[in-house]
Amino acid sequence: xxxxxxxxxxxxxxxxxxxxxxxxxxxxxxxxxxxxxxxxxxxxxxxxxxxxxxxxxxxxxxxxxxxxxxxxxxxxxxxxxxxxxxxxxxxxxxxxxxxxxxxxxxxxxxxxxxxxxxxxxxxxxxxxxxxxxxxxxxxxxxxxxxxxxxxxxxxxxxxxxxxxxxxxxxxxxxxxxxxxxxxxxxxxxxxxxxxxxxxxxxxxxxxxxxxxxxxxxxxxxxxxxxxxxxxxxxxxxxxxxxxxxxxxxxxxxxxxxxxxxxxxxxxxxxxxxxxxxxxxxxxxxxxxxxxxxxxxxxxxxxxxxxxxxxxxxxxxxxxxxxxxxxxxxxxxxxxxxxx
Amino acid sequence: xxxxxxxxxxxxxxxxxxxxxxxxxxxxxxxxxxxxxxxxxxxxxxxxxxxxxxxxxxxxxxxxxxxxxxxxxxxxxxxxxxxxxxxxxxxxxxxxxxxxxxxxxxxxxxxxxxxxxxxxxxxxxxxxxxxxxxxxxxxxxxxxxxxxxxxxxxxxxxxxxxxxxxxxxxxxxxxxxxxxxxxxxxxxxxxxxxxxxxxxxxxxxxxxxxxxxxxxxxxxxxxxxxxxxxxxxxxxxxxxxxxxxxxxxxxxxxxxxxxxxxxxxxxxxxxxxxxxxxxxxxxxxxxxxxxxxxxxxxxxxxxxxxxxxxxxxxxxxxxxxxxxxxxxxxxxxxxxxxxxxxxxxxxxxxxxxxxxxxxxxxxxxxxxxxxxxxxxxxxxxxxxxxxxxxxxxxxxxxxxxxxxxxxxxxxxxxxxxxxxxxxxxxxxxxxxxxxxxxxxxxxxxxxxxxxxxxxxxxxxxxxxxxxxxxxxxxxxxxxxxxxxxxxxxxxxxxxxxxxxxxxxxxxxxxxxxxxxxxxxxxxxxxxxxxxxxxxxxxxxxxxxxxxxxxxxxxxxxxxxxxxxxxxxxxxxxxxxxxxxxxxxxxxxxxxxxxxxxxxxxxxxxxxxxxxxxxxxxxxxxxxxxxxxxxxxxxxxxxxxxxxxxxxxx
Numbered sequence: 001x002x003x004x005x006x007x008x009x010x011x012x013x014x015x016x017x018x019x020x021x022x023x024x025x026x027x028x029x030x031x032x033x034x035x036x037x038x039x040x041x042x043x044x045x046x047x048x049x050x051x052x053x054x055x056x057x058x059x060x061x062x063x064x065x066x067x068x069x070x071x072x073x074x075x076x077x078x079x080x081x082x083x084x085x086x087x088x089x090x091x092x093x094x095x096x097x098x099x100x101x102x103x104x105x106x107x108x109x110x111x112x113x114x115x116x117x118x119x120x121x122x123x124x125x126x127x128x129x130x131x132x133x134x135x136x137x138x139x140x141x142x143x144x145x146x147x148x149x150x151x152x153x154x155x156x157x158x159x160x161x162x163x164x165x166x167x168x169x170x171x172x173x174x175x176x177x178x179x180x181x182x183x184x185x186x187x188x189x190x191x192x193x194x195x196x197x198x199x200x201x202x203x204x205x206x207x208x209x210x211x212x213x214x215x216x217x218x219x220x221x222x223x224x225x226x227x228x229x230x231x232x233x234x235x236x237x238x239x240x241x242x243x244x245x246x247x248x249x250x251x252x253x254x255x256x257x258x259x260x261x262x263x264x265x266x267x268x269x270x271x272x273x274x275x276x277x278x279x280x281x282x283x284x285x286x287x288x289x290x291x292x293x294x295x296x297x298x299x300x301x302x303x304x305x306x307x308x309x310x311x312x313x314x315x316x317x318x319x320x321x322x323x324x325x326x327x328x329x330x331x332x333x334x335x336x337x338x339x
Numbered sequence: 340x341x342x343x344x345x346x347x348x349x350x351x352x353x354x355x356x357x358x359x360x361x362x363x364x365x366x367x368x369x370x371x372x373x374x375x376x377x378x379x380x381x382x383x384x385x386x387x388x389x390x391x392x393x394x395x396x397x398x399x400x401x402x403x404x405x406x407x408x409x410x411x412x413x414x415x416x417x418x419x420x421x422x423x424x425x426x427x428x429x430x431x432x433x434x435x436x437x438x439x440x441x442x443x444x445x446x447x448x449x450x451x452x453x454x455x456x457x458x459x460x461x462x463x464x465x466x467x468x469x470x471x472x473x474x475x476x477x478x479x480x481x482x483x484x485x486x487x488x489x490x491x492x493x494x495x496x497x498x499x500x501x502x503x504x505x506x507x508x509x510x511x512x513x514x515x516x517x518x519x520x521x522x523x524x525x526x527x528x529x530x531x532x533x534x535x536x537x538x539x540x541x542x543x544x545x546x547x548x549x550x551x552x553x554x555x556x557x558x559x560x561x562x563x564x565x566x567x568x569x570x571x572x573x574x575x576x577x578x579x580x581x582x583x584x585x586x587x588x589x590x591x592x593x594x595x596x597x598x599x600x601x602x603x604x605x606x607x608x609x610x611x612x613x614x615x616x617x618x619x620x621x622x623x624x625x626x627x628x629x630x631x632x633x634x635x636x637x638x639x640x641x642x643x644x645x646x647x648x649x650x651x652x653x654x655x656x657x658x659x660x661x662x663x664x665x666x667x668x669x670x671x672x673x674x675x676x677x678x679x680x681x682x683x684x685x686x687x688x689x690x691x692x693x694x695x696x697x698x699x700x701x702x703x704x705x706x707x708x709x710x711x712x713x714x715x716x717x718x719x720x721x722x723x724x725x726x727x728x729x730x731x732x733x734x735x736x737x738x739x740x741x742x743x744x745x746x747x748x749x750x751x752x753x754x755x756x757x758x759x760x761x762x763x764x765x766x767x768x769x770x771x772x773x774x775x776x777x778x779x780x781x782x783x784x785x786x787x788x789x790x791x792x793x794x795x796x797x798x799x800x801x802x803x804x805x806x807x808x809x810x811x812x813x814x815x816x817x818x819x820x821x822x823x824x825x826x827x828x829x830x831x832x833x834x835x836x837x838x839x840x841x842x843x844x845x846x847x848x849x850x851x852x853x854x855x856x857x858x859x860x861x862x863x864x865x866x867x868x869x870x871x872x873x874x875x876x877x878x879x880x881x882x883x884x885x886x887x888x889x890x891x892x893x894x895x896x897x898x899x900x901x902x903x904x905x906x907x908x909x910x911x912x913x914x915x916x917x918x919x920x921x922x923x924x925x926x927x928x929x930x931x932x933x934x935x936x937x938x939x940x941x942x943x944x945x946x947x948x949x950x951x952x953x954x955x956x957x958x959x960x961x962x963x964x965x966x967x968x969x970x971x972x973x974x975x976x977x978x979x980x981x982x983x984x985x986x987x988x
Contacts, residue, residue: 068452068462071424219454222450222453222454223446223449223453264683264684264786267787271787307660309680309694309788310668310680310694310695320788320789322693323693
């Protein structure tokens, strides 16, 4: 597996730009880690493919589970390679092959700009992933068979099918969001339902009360090892930055939490002492402490103290006390008991 | 502009995710999207086919489980017969709210995301995962995720050249309008506001407070309470499960809020509410609805304000100094300042509004800006089968079975239950039959702010009086399923210092009940040993249930139940539960390795769980003769088998 350091976060979130129109055949350019260091290879490849219908993915990011390929999307998959290092072995593991296969439309092809690159892929793995190896006139490609034509078509009574379609359509016409732009697509989808589609009338019934657990997939099987060992998806923006003051985690065990608390406590004690010296203040056990801000003295040197903590300077004796009006006597509820 | 519609589907156990969903919704509205925000279980899955763009937000509960209010939706998605291209027209992304101290961190969102992909939906943007442990909490991952999501959406759905995204302090129209209902009379007394409770859905039930006793001496700094609740309906909790409690604001806070908000309306005049969106931000209003009931039951005015709160405030002041400062707080550049001002000292919304006295929020926005009061979860400290209000007094069952050992236990047990029941009924017809206990530390602390900080919910609980009623729900806990599945012959080691002993007590009660009621003399198998490691400050200070543990040891023998204690403030050296584990290493190893026992760790998060892990690893090394890496792997293996469970808070 390629080292993590090769991950390019900047080009991140452009994966699988979903096709708005299914009819446009999409192309997937697969970059091995070696190509990452040679942007010109990618540039050349991109210049011959329209960007709007082409996605670029790094093989190592697919392997790490950092990107998900959309299902049945690509009519063409092109493996890029670095001609200057043609001999370097290219190890695409089975799970990646499976993901790529899933992303290919039935009848689609996987080719390479350089025939040599595809030869480095284990053919047995290719076959196990469900692809067919084609080698004609010395050019190698893998294709995904179109089994769709031979699909089993469940028998349904015509009446029910019609009902299902009407329901889908009515749900889109009185549905709140479906816009005109999506309508043709909906119509197409509805049409497709006629061919062996589940009958939506029953299966999309929101009342699941009767559901038998046997009819549900076991959610524990959904995540495989690669999903679970997947690194926490942490955008680069939220990694600790140099110069930024650390805050304690909720579950702090390193002592930072205690350090911050001690800081706050000493700040509080210092402020109490300063306040006592500056004003006629009684911060005793009483329910209410009275602070007489009318007393002359160091009540405010910056003139902002009365505005409240949001405006007070560091070390202000009034820190932690409410805002007040200058010259006003303030009663501060301190709570009904001591800690 | 073409249609720009986004649906945000969320699941929320306590209301937190819902707040985040609302905030995301506002961000997307500023990008000129029409946003619908719906709780997953209130969303008809059929409509998934007609939403082109969806964002899913969900927290993970318990051991990687889906939250309660997306179970219906989730069961729909899990149906085997759904075709693999069902959602081919749906583009989506998802954000999970998790806590990385749990091993199954954000599993719920990972499962949801994966299943949506399986059903043919396309993720137009990378999944995000928030972590409560992040120094900025969920925001740490959410804020950058939302920023990049916004750019991605603007790229996929570009705005015409003459239309710009609205700035973040742009005030959006209110989601609802509220007016005073002049056709009705104001309530003459304020008591109506506290005698009502919010409907919490079909799975909620009412419990009555039987007892609210302080267990620690008045002189001890910590106020820890044992609550006895009772219900007229049978309860269905297992050890490790938690009770979800929705607190209300005390009258003092409500009065202060009425003063600070300064809305100039009669707080007891009924209000009329009109939702401006078909998907209301609050769908479950208290009745009758007045400003006083809103503040008592809905609005968490003592919560720490989030950044969006300042965004709203800036729009509602004429004071330039105030406005400038408020806008500064909303700027990500000044995140440190905001944190120092709000989170670090735990400053409340009311305190901010008191300080920014020029901010005058219209009533409709008050409801939108102030987060809802959220339910809190508390581990249940009793078991439903073996509820024995006082294990210290010998229960009649034991006496009878020891006097007549040849008796069939079941018969004597049934007879005794019947006797007890009739006795209870004759004593007080109104006494509820089903009972449960909570052990709760009342949260109180100081920050740089002079006024004492209090945990909102524990403050509410501490003022409950016998006879008060609460609307509660049950939540599956991290220990729940495994504890009930485990065989009564398997030894268990429980590490539960402080109030972490609560779910342990539930486990102990359940097993003692099973020993009493389902003895298996034929098989000759003895019940597995329960070894409790308990730590606290002092025997006379906070040794919860100490008498109960001694009497269990006496009655059943230490082969069945044993407690070992560490009192950190007694003796020269501070001793903790991890020291107990090391001191008892031979037995720990025997129970864990030879008898394949299970280990449960509960209590406050922080150093304790780590120290306990370390102590166990050292036991495996020292007694089991393992190398360090083998010992670590052994502990991980136990975790995988469900033989090591941890629940911390």
